[in-house]
Amino acid sequence: MRIIHCADLHLDSKMTSNLDRMRAKERKAELLGTFCRMVDYAKMHDVSAILIAGDMFDTGSISALTRNTVRDTITANKDIDFYYLKGNHDRDSFLSSLEEVPDNLKFFDEGWTSYPMNNDASVILTATELSAKNNNLCYNALVLDPKPVNIVMLHGQEVETGTRDKAEIIALRELKNKNIDYLALGHIHSYKQKPLDGRGVYCYPGCLEGRGFDETGEHGFVLIDIDPIGHKVDTSFVPFASRRLYEVNTDVTGCMTSAEIADKITEEISGQDIDSRSLVKIVLKGQLDIEAEKDTDYLTKRFEDNYYFVKVEDETGYIVDYADYALDASLKGEYVRMIEAASDISELDKPEVIRMGLMAIAGEQI
Numbered sequence: 001m002r003i004i005h006c007a008d009l010h011l012d013s014k015m016t017s018n019l020d021r022m023r024a025k026e027r028k029a030e031l032l033g034t035f036c037r038m039v040d041y042a043k044m045h046d047v048s049a050i051l052i053a054g055d056m057f058d059t060g061s062i063s064a065l066t067r068n069t070v071r072d073t074i075t076a077n078k079d080i081d082f083y084y085l086k087g088n089h090d091r092d093s094f095l096s097s098l099e100e101v102p103d104n105l106k107f108f109d110e111g112w113t114s115y116p117m118n119n120d121a122s123v124i125l126t127a128t129e130l131s132a133k134n135n136n137l138c139y140n141a142l143v144l145d146p147k148p149v150n151i152v153m154l155h156g157q158e159v160e161t162g163t164r165d166k167a168e169i170i171a172l173r174e175l176k177n178k179n180i181d182y183l184a185l186g187h188i189h190s191y192k193q194k195p196l197d198g199r200g201v202y203c204y205p206g207c208l209e210g211r212g213f214d215e216t217g218e219h220g221f222v223l224i225d226i227d228p229i230g231h232k233v234d235t236s237f238v239p240f241a242s243r244r245l246y247e248v249n250t251d252v253t254g255c256m257t258s259a260e261i262a263d264k265i266t267e268e269i270s271g272q273d274i275d276s277r278s279l280v281k282i283v284l285k286g287q288l289d290i291e292a293e294k295d296t297d298y299l300t301k302r303f304e305d306n307y308y309f310v311k312v313e314d315e316t317g318y319i320v321d322y323a324d325y326a327l328d329a330s331l332k333g334e335y336v337r338m339i340e341a342a343s344d345i346s347e348l349d350k351p352e353v354i355r356m357g358l359m360a361i362a363g364e365q366i
């Protein structure tokens with residue numbers, strides 16, 4: 001049998017931290033669209049169950065569009081079972097909005113609940129919603145029959161040892177040697193799969209779509225192929241997001257003009273094969289001469305037509321080569337030497353102070 005494991009869809013996220021209102025609305029619609037596309041994929045690829053390992057919705061307030069679309073997608077796909085575990089972002093609002101819970105929507109509570117996933121019960125899904133109340137006790141209460149293929153689903157942050165009294169903490173050590181074949185997790189927003197013990201693996205699929213620049217890289221879901229007779233569990237990560245976010249770090253040390261900086265950025269970007277649908281954050285790094293000309297607004301404009309969204313973040317520092325000014329008889333040289341000698345300005349601040357002063361002398365806007 002074939003199963004999809006996804007998590008952290010965060011449907012109805014505002015998406016306004018980088019994007020203007022129009023594009024934020026568009027991205028919000030894309031998050032929902034990607035969920036629907038994933039269900040289409042499931043239908044086309046003979047997937048019989050979708051595990052949603054928490055944080056399906058971003059907050060308790062769910063728009064009518066999202067609520068209706070999710071509900072109708074579930075009811076229109078009766079051949080697929082949807083196992084929806086609430087995460088720390090989810091509230092009861094979706095389930096309580098349903099006049100009638102569709103037969104193919106399964107959910108969980110703060111005790112362990114097990115569902116046989118196929119007719120002969122050779123694949124069993126067991127899950128609970130972690131809270132501060134049950135977190136300490138739930139591990140002892142988890143007892144699994146060694147015979148079937150056991151999938152366990154939880155939402156929270158993995159820790160190797162200790163701190164169990166908090167909600168959303170998953171004590172991996174307590175889950176070892178419990179006959180788990182696949183531990184389906186949610187909460188961490190990037191894909192990660194590792195061995196759990198001699199028998200099973202644990203896996204975070206990551207969020208289905210990256211939202212901010214802390215969610216760069218590939219995003220998608222995990223496809224699980226189970227052979228219950230051979231007791232085999234094969235998994236593969238399926239990249240599925242409709243757009244990707246990139247952080248392009250560019251060392252601009254030595255550049256003297258915005259045009260030279262733009263060339264460095266072009267060089268860096270072309271090495272990364274970035275699709276024009278992407279969101280790109282360009283981060284300028286390194287050290288610039290105090291007399292270098294750099295205009296981040298210009299640089300943003302220069303690249304923003306090439307991608308869905310571009311922002312430029314400036315992390316450069318300035319350096320002064322005092323020897324350059326030692327013999328300079330102009331007002332500029334006089335000013336640099338004065339700041340160099342000033343004992344009430346820290347050495348760290350001096351390059352910035354000198355740059356401002358030189359720009360003022362040159363009549364540039366600061």
Ligand SMILES: [Mn+2]
Binds near residue numbers: 054087088089
């Ligand atoms: Mn979470």
